[in-house]
Amino acid sequence: xxxxxxxxxxxxxxxxxxxxxxxxxxxxxxxxxxxxxxxxxxxxxxxxxxxxxxxxxxxxxxxxxxxxxxxxxxxxxxxxxxxxxxxxxxxxxxxxxxxxxxxxxxxxxxxxxxxxxxxxxxxxxxxxxxxxxxxxxxxxxxxxxxxxxxxxxxxxxxxxxxxx
Amino acid sequence: xxxxxxxxxxxxxxxxxxxxxxxxxxxxxxxxxxxxxxxxxxxxxxxxxxxxxxxxxxxxxxxxxxxxxxxxxxxxxxxxxxxxxxxxxxxxxxxxxxxxxxxxxxxxxxxxxxxxxxxxxxxxxxxxxxxxxxxxxxxxxxxxxxxxxxxxxxxxxxxxxxxxxxxxxxxxxxxxxxxxxxxxxxxxxxxxxxxxxxxxxxxxxxxxxxxxxxxxxxxxxxxxxxxxxxxxxxxxxxxxxxxxxx
Numbered sequence: 001x002x003x004x005x006x007x008x009x010x011x012x013x014x015x016x017x018x019x020x021x022x023x024x025x026x027x028x029x030x031x032x033x034x035x036x037x038x039x040x041x042x043x044x045x046x047x048x049x050x051x052x053x054x055x056x057x058x059x060x061x062x063x064x065x066x067x068x069x070x071x072x073x074x075x076x077x078x079x080x081x082x083x084x085x086x087x088x089x090x091x092x093x094x095x096x097x098x099x100x101x102x103x104x105x106x107x108x109x110x111x112x113x114x115x116x117x118x119x120x121x122x123x124x125x126x127x128x129x130x131x132x133x134x135x136x137x138x139x140x141x142x143x144x145x146x147x148x149x150x151x152x153x154x155x156x157x158x159x160x161x162x163x164x
Numbered sequence: 165x166x167x168x169x170x171x172x173x174x175x176x177x178x179x180x181x182x183x184x185x186x187x188x189x190x191x192x193x194x195x196x197x198x199x200x201x202x203x204x205x206x207x208x209x210x211x212x213x214x215x216x217x218x219x220x221x222x223x224x225x226x227x228x229x230x231x232x233x234x235x236x237x238x239x240x241x242x243x244x245x246x247x248x249x250x251x252x253x254x255x256x257x258x259x260x261x262x263x264x265x266x267x268x269x270x271x272x273x274x275x276x277x278x279x280x281x282x283x284x285x286x287x288x289x290x291x292x293x294x295x296x297x298x299x300x301x302x303x304x305x306x307x308x309x310x311x312x313x314x315x316x317x318x319x320x321x322x323x324x325x326x327x328x329x330x331x332x333x334x335x336x337x338x339x340x341x342x343x344x345x346x347x348x349x350x351x352x353x354x355x356x357x358x359x360x361x362x363x364x365x366x367x368x369x370x371x372x373x374x375x376x377x378x379x380x381x382x383x384x385x386x387x388x389x390x391x392x393x394x395x396x397x398x399x400x401x402x403x404x405x406x407x408x409x410x
Binding site: 104105110137138139140141142143144145146147150151154155156157159160 | 283299302303
């Protein structure tokens with residue numbers, strides 16, 4: 001996977017499991033062109049282990065932490081709202097068997113055109129990084145028009161054979 | 165048209181769905197016969213040579229030409245149905261045909277969800293299940309096999325996702341002003357909106373414009389959101405796309 005280049009607006013998203021397996025640390029840095037800021041949320045949700053199927057919400061402090069458990073080790077965790085110099089940022093992530101599969105920005109600054117400009121990079125880039133390594137639960141694929149030959153190598157072709 | 169259409173139909177009685185699918189496929193073949201620019205004797209080729217008038221062609225020809233003229237106006241000429249001085253509505257026919265096929269299938273009694281994928285452009289209707297919306301992966305042009313985003317049709321009755329780009333067939337999008345391959349910083353544009361006919365046209369037009377102009381233009385279009393990927397591997401989107409990401 002390509003590391004994010006240094007001058008990208010969204011520099012990095014770092015997730016690390018804490019000692020309790022599921023404690024989550026979110027580092028989100030939104031970088032407009034020159035200055036740097038890093039917002040750090042303390043471990044937010046502390047739920048049961050991925051395989052046990054339990055769910056819980058015992059945020060250590062602050063606002064807006066929640067955890068919920070889906071089927072077989074799928075967990076959704078909403079991080080703490082983090083105050084950045086541009087406004088509050090809150091991110092929701094989905095983990096499947098400990099793997100990050102989905103990132104959604106629940107709250108992000110969007111009051112002025114500058115915010116929107118930053119978000120027009122940061123939000124899709126965030127998701128793209130998360131999606132890069134996973135097999136998303138999708139029905140069909142949109143991409144540059146393929147020819148009949150190109151179809152044979154396409155993701156759509158793989159989906160069609162899986163379904164029929 | 166030299167591409168592949170994939171259909172996914174949910175609900176309905178199997179016999180009726182089978183019949184509706186057969187009719188939809190027959191209609192696509194017919195559209196190919198009428199509009200092909202590769203067949204010397206297609207109605208479109210004969211129209212372009214002046215051997216037929218629009219009135220003498222199948223009624224779909226007038227319909228498609230009218231849609232193409234509207235797309236050309238609304239895109240300020242960035243979408244065009246003329247290629248090398250010759251009538252060529254190829255850029256609108258596939259989206260239009262796929263949208264029409266999806267409409268016909270959705271009208272079949274009992275059908276609750278339809279997905280038609282025409283060579284990478286998708287028209288959706290309804291949902292695949294009671295608790296689940298259609299989800300469309302947007303292929304990542306710079307990471308083959310990967311996805312740049314997932315678009316969800318949640319909360320919509322119909323949604324289209326169209327992508328224009330160079331990943332499959334190289335530089336095939338022509339700048340209508342120069343007649344040459346579009347000089348653009350983009351490798352892909354994905355447009356999301358209710359109708360595939362328009363989404364497909366806007367994706368093509370936006371691709372030729374380049375990211376800066378395209379983003380501003382797409383932002384102004386009603387009911388349309390978009391995701392743009394540049395050759396520099398930057399991803400940009402319109403303000404409302406976030407609500408469509410699944």
